[in-house]
Amino acid sequence: MNTVEKWGLFEVSLKGPSAGNPFTEQSVSATFRSKNEIVTVGGFYDGDGVYKVRFMPSFTGDYVYETVGSFPEAESAGDFTVTEPTGNNHGPVRIANTYHFAYEDTTPYYSVGTTCYAWAHQPEEVHKQTLEELDKGYFNKMRFCVFPKHYIHNFRDPETFPYEGTPVDNSNLTEENF
Structure with missing residues (x-):
């Protein structure tokens, strides 16, 4: 039987169609059940004909799940056991005492971020x-723009764009004509 920690990540992977536009033409979801909760979670297309559903259990104990979707291979079922959290697994961050943050287990959370x-x-x-x-642990969050933005020292476009369409040709931009 599969195991995952409370507040950990349980993932179901399913094979399915990759033709057409699976991001918009297909769907998959799963319902997770334990004696303490029933949660339905939407899944997503992960590329190369693989669909995934991810779930963070809130309680220890035994869970069962069923997946459904718009393609035949999306129908599956399984079970897993949730164990006590270990190490730095303190659960999701929540608002605490109106003006502060804390993990689910009440450990204080201090947000220290950077901008890229x-x-x-x-x-x-x-x-x-x-x-x-960032892996050295100085920061626990990072913010950055997803939209193309040109700065005096940056005229590169990202590898992919967060929208459909043809981007503007900026190959002639320089520090002199910006």
Whole structure:
């Protein structure tokens, strides 16, 4: 039997169609049941014909699940056991005492973030370097723009855009004509 920690991540992966536009033409969801909760969660297309549903259990004990969707392979069922959380698994962050944050287990949460505005526009090498630095634990959040934004020292476009359509050709932008 599969196990996952309370407040951990349980994931169901299903094979399905990849033809057409699976992001909009297909759907998948799962209902998770335990003696303490029943939760239905929407899934998503993860690429290469793989669909996923992710769930964070709130209680320890035995769970069962059923998946359904718009394609035959989406129908499945299974079970898993949820164990006590360990290590730094304190649960989701919630509002505490009106003006503060705390994890579900009441451990205080201190938000310390940084900004990487043009990060999405940078080459893979810079992404890797940034993630390695963030992994050192100085910050627990990062914000950045998902829309293309040009700065005096950044005229790169991201690899993908958060919208459909053809982006404007900015190949002639320089620091002199910006």
